Amino acid sequence: MKYSLIIASFLTICHISFGQGNFSPCSHEAILNKHLQTNSNAQEELLNTELYLQEIIEKNRTKTKKSDTSQYIIPVVMHVFHDGDFGKMDMEQALSGLEILNNDFNGLNDGWETIDAAFDTIKGMLDITFCLATIDPYGNSTTGLIYHEDADAVYNEGNLFQYAWDNHKYLNIYFPKYAFTPPTNFTAYAYYPSNYDANNNTGGIFYSSIRWGYGNHSELEAGDDWASVCSHEAGHWLNLRHTFEGSCADNDLVEDTPPTTGGEIELEGCYNNDNSCGVPTNGENFMDYNHRCKKMFTQGQVERMEAALYLPSRINLWSEENLIETGCMELITSTDETDLIENVTIFPNPAADFITIENNHSNYLLEIFTKDGKLVKSFSVNEKERQIDVRDLNNGIFFFRTSNDLQIKSGRFVVHR
Ligand SMILES: [Zn+2]
Missing domain, CATH: 3.40.390.10 (Collagenase (Catalytic Domain))
Incomplete structure (x- = not known):
């Protein structure tokens, strides 16, 4: 220019x-x-x-x-x-x-x-x-x-x-x-x-x-x-x-x-x-x-x-x-940053109807937040792979957090249909 x-x-x-x-x-x-x-x-x-x-x-x-x-x-x-x-x-x-x-x-x-x-x-x-x-x-x-x-x-x-x-x-x-x-x-x-x-x-x-x-x-x-x-x-x-x-x-x-x-x-x-x-x-x-x-x-x-x-x-x-x-880092960072998002897989992303979350741990709390920090879903998960229905969520960016006594992992996904 x-x-x-x-x-x-x-x-x-x-x-x-x-x-x-x-x-x-x-x-x-x-x-x-x-x-x-x-x-x-x-x-x-x-x-x-x-x-x-x-x-x-x-x-x-x-x-x-x-x-x-x-x-x-x-x-x-x-x-x-x-x-x-x-x-x-x-x-x-x-x-x-x-x-x-x-x-x-x-x-x-x-x-x-x-x-x-x-x-x-x-x-x-x-x-x-x-x-x-x-x-x-x-x-x-x-x-x-x-x-x-x-x-x-x-x-x-x-x-x-x-x-x-x-x-x-x-x-x-x-x-x-x-x-x-x-x-x-x-x-x-x-x-x-x-x-x-x-x-x-x-x-x-x-x-x-x-x-x-x-x-x-x-x-x-x-x-x-x-x-x-x-x-x-x-x-x-x-x-x-x-x-x-x-x-x-x-x-x-x-x-x-x-x-x-x-x-x-x-x-x-x-x-x-x-x-x-x-x-x-x-x-x-x-x-x-x-x-x-x-x-x-x-x-x-x-x-x-x-x-x-x-x-x-x-x-x-x-x-x-x-x-x-x-307070805008809270949802996307981990307490263990070296371990951030490792071993947590989410697919498909973007998702229209369902997402699947895979975690190497089988007992953890899964929480889903809007990008503004509002908690919209929370589950106790007892398996390594869990399918989540997101048909009730509007198009947009969401954050998820998985946590148990050992670790907290977090990331984001998009709902788009
Ligand atoms: Zn203008």
Whole structure:
């Protein structure tokens, strides 16, 4: 990627105005413009971050093998603002949105199997899990879902960052119910990776709780792809631009996403703005604005997001030390690390209806957890091989743990049908 193109891209960002209709999926550009105007160093930092990111991408490309750490886990804290009467999203809804986010990144979303043939070969998944933290910054146990009674913050007024948890340790997601007036035009925005933001705890994702997941406080019907705007925002948080950045000049800094003019709000379907730049549009891309048709990232976008995880503002988040500190390591590590997962076999993986677990011990406790740590199955197993019915589990990532007096072993599997 030529640096001149990168610089041109930033200049373009500065001149994009935010003027879409009443119902926007993402206010990222408006917030970025504001950020660039109010922080004199932001432009330079953005450029330096991009140059460093390109170095990481180049390094990753020349490796014969990618990093040993192919799975990334990101601790998350959700700040929910309310005024006593409204704004209180419950845990079930919070987890519902997190599940959508994790499924989308791991190719477990409903639309994954129906991607347009023109783009099916370049779809990509990032092995990442966004984990609701179970330990707070003071070392106390937490649900990871923090309620703040603050009437101003409900309207995203005042300084919501005063509630931030260390940005080097947690992805902070803020849920002011409404952020702009009229209230219905806001869904979300996110901040790019930035040392300044990470050091000052001024990064993260802002999201309307009425459009996060499905449940008590959400206006979305189950299955509505609008809920995948969370994956669009996490894409920004990992340094992805909109696919229509620069319009037909194609300045999203990703090589395999075709150019499109698609910045207009498109409420229905996957093929809005198709061929707008003379080539088929990847309207199913999470970073387009086809917010009722969200199915995929490309491999180029995944490469860019994975590189972003190595930036100074992101690299500590998924370190083993941090996962232990935030309670996100608990389910995937063993008390005997040298023995981790050895001699425990699970198949098939992914599984649709049944999984079989083989263990070299015949008397052990088998527990299955959701990726958020909720125990969903528990068995006393008296044989070395045990078949488990998983037909009652939704598509997604699960963790298992086998334990007896001698050892604890753990791992993960995927349910996909
Ligand atoms: Zn966006």
